[in-house]
Amino acid sequence: MLRITELKLPLDHSESQLQSAIIERLGIAAEALKSYTIFRRGYDARKRDSIALIYTLDVELANESAVLSRFQADPHVAQTPDTRYQHVAEAPKGLTMRPVVIGFGPCGLFAGLLLAEMGFRPIILERGKPVRERTKDTFGLWRRREFNPESNVQFGEGGAGTFSDGKLHTQIKDPHHYGRKVLTEFVKAGAPPEILYVSKPHIGTFRLVSMIEEMRGTIEALGGEIRFESRVEDVLIEDGAVRGVTLANGETIDTQHVVIAVGHSARDTFKMLYERGVYVEAKPFSIGFRIEHPQSLIDRCRFGKxxxxxxxxxxxYKLVHHCKNGRSVYSFCMCPGGTVVAATSEPGHVVTNGMSQYSRNERNANSGIVVGITPDDYPGHPLAGIDLQRQLEKKAFELGGGTYDAPGQRVGDFLAGRASTQWGSVTPSYTPGVHLCDLSTALPAYAIEAFREALPAFDKKIPGFAMADAVLTGVETRTSSPVRIKRNEHYQSINTRGLFPAGEGAGYAGGIMSAAIDGIEVAEAVALSIVGISKK
Structure with a gap:
């Protein structure tokens, strides 16, 4: 088949117009077009009055080689690449010491799935609960202020991505088409088939729940073992190599291959690894607030009629502003038609995040508005970024009234430097509730200064972004891991053999798709290590 990229058509085109566009683009007779499939469909909304759809198409022709020879110098017509996934290894017969995967978020899910598919029968350890029980615990905080530190937005089957917008796109390079493997597995588990071709696929929380259960069943059917409420207390290391793990209940599992896929909030695990001598370094992350607008305002600004x-x-939307004080402020994890959610994993802390359902039909749009910070802002030991996060989250808990309500403020009052005393036309969506206050003390002064410069700048790009009644809710601190567990070219810790840092918590991903892809890559490295081959 041949692949055509960047084929542009009007938003409301017909199927016959699409067929005619293919025929015209390739300069062929109508009867030469045997079939076509949509590989990718996006849109170009730079001109709101003439929004266009942009297609990538795979076409089957009667005379493909002749047509291809005419387009050798055209980068938009080429042979369709083979995106089918091929396993890199097969478990040796009689394998007794099984690999262990710690964490069952997107990274651990795909690391476990790939290892199971290759016959390695992984043991997957998840400190939280199965996804449906976890959902009940999470709603306990949102609806009744009942917090479970081992079962919440951050911990449990599916990881933090379960309670998010469910975005399934990434900007990372993917030369081996691992992203296609991820999307294909999601569709097999019940995701809508359109995620295979829309340019910005997403699923949403409620659909993710049943999909994760389906994929868990697949792993178990292939010989994998998943243990919930199994927090890893220690990683056993001898002579610079992994020898096993110890659980909180005292059980020890012998293994020589451990995948660390714990997510960005497993602070006790980071501390344990650091104390065991595993090389851990501080890395940049971002801090800020959630901002909410009417979704209708964003729709009108982006799509017009x-x-x-x-x-x-x-x-x-996606926004960035470079401030006079040298800081950069940008939008993060934008959730169209979604809600702001309570996302703490520690008692006495308040953390915000955003979430959407598949329909994206809630009244408000929300996103993080965050400022980038570096280890220069939290000097000291490698875990100093965690200390800063905790400091800000405790402050937010206090500003919110000490009840897991979040501190909040109208944008107009924030820009004017006065505390808010009432809400306007935008009602905050965060539950349990939002406590009106002055957010100027919630974050370091450099961040507040940067936000007060960036919001009016964003208003020039999206008129109404700095509207007085827009809502700020604090604080957003879990944008990415504050540490990196550094690994070598074989995906192993640079000073601990058999330890495979993976995903967002280890500092190698950001979001569902990149974490899942990293899980695949690390699973391959584990498999090849077991069979005695180095991953290239």
């Missing part, structure tokens, strides 16, 4: 079009859905 096409706002509400079924092929466009709820509009998103």
């Amino acid at each position: 096409y706002a509400g079009h079924p092929l466009l859905g709820a509009a998103d």
Whole structure:
């Protein structure tokens, strides 16, 4: 088959117009086109009055070689690449010491799935509960202020991505098409098939729940073992190599291959690894607030007269501003038609995040508005970034009234430097609730200064972004891991053989898709290590 990229058509085109565009683009007779499939469909909304759909298509022709020879110098017509996934190894017969995967978020899920598919029968240890029980515990905080430190937005089957917008796109390079493997597995587990071709696929929380259960069943059917409420207390290391893990209940599991896929909030695990001598270093991350606007405002600004079009859905945005004080402020984890959610993993802390359902039909749009910080802002030991996170989250708990309510403020009051005393036309979506206050003390002064410069700048790109009634809710501190567990070219810790740092918590991913892809890559490295081959 041949692949055509960057084929542009009007938003409301017909199927016959698409076929005609293919025929015209390739300069062929109509009867030469045997079939076509959509590999990718996105949109170009830079001109709101003439929004266009942009296609990548795989076409089957009667005379493909002749047509391809005419387009050798055209980068937009080429042979369709083979995106089918091929396993790199097979478990040796009689394998007794099984690999262990710690964490069952997107990274651990795909590391476990790939190892199971290759016959290695992994043991997957998850400190939290199965996803449906975990959902009940999470709603306990949101609805009744009942917090479970081992079962919440951060910990439990599915990881933090379960309670998010469910975005399934990434900007990382993917030369081996691992992303296609991820999307294909999600569709097999019940995701809507459109995620295979829309340019910004997403699933949403409720659909993710049943999909994760389905994938768990697949891993178990292949010989994998998943243990919930099994927190790893220690990693046993002898002579610079992994020898096993010890659980909180005292049980020891012997193994020579451990995947650390714990997510960005497993602070006790980071501390344990650091104390055991595993090389850990501080890394940059970002801090800020959640901001909420009417979704209708974002739709009108992005899509104009096409706002509400079924092929466009709820509009998103991506913003960045470089401030005079040297800081950069940007939008993070934008959730169209979503809600702001309580995302703490420690008692006496308040953390915000964003979440959407598949429909994205809630009244508000929300995103993180965050400022980048570096280890220069939290000097000292490698875990100093965690200390800063905790400091800010405790402060937010206090500003919110000490009840897991979040501190909040209208944007107009924030820019004017006065505390808010009442809400306006935008009602905050965070539950249990939002306590009106002055957010100027919630973050370091350099961050507040940067936000007060960036919000009016963003308003020039999206008119109404700095509207007085928009809502700020604090604090957003879990944008990415504050540490990196450094690994070598074989995906192993640079000073601990058999330890495979992976995913977002180890500092090698950001979001569902990149974490899942990293899980695949690390699973391959584990498999090849067991069979005695180095991953290239």
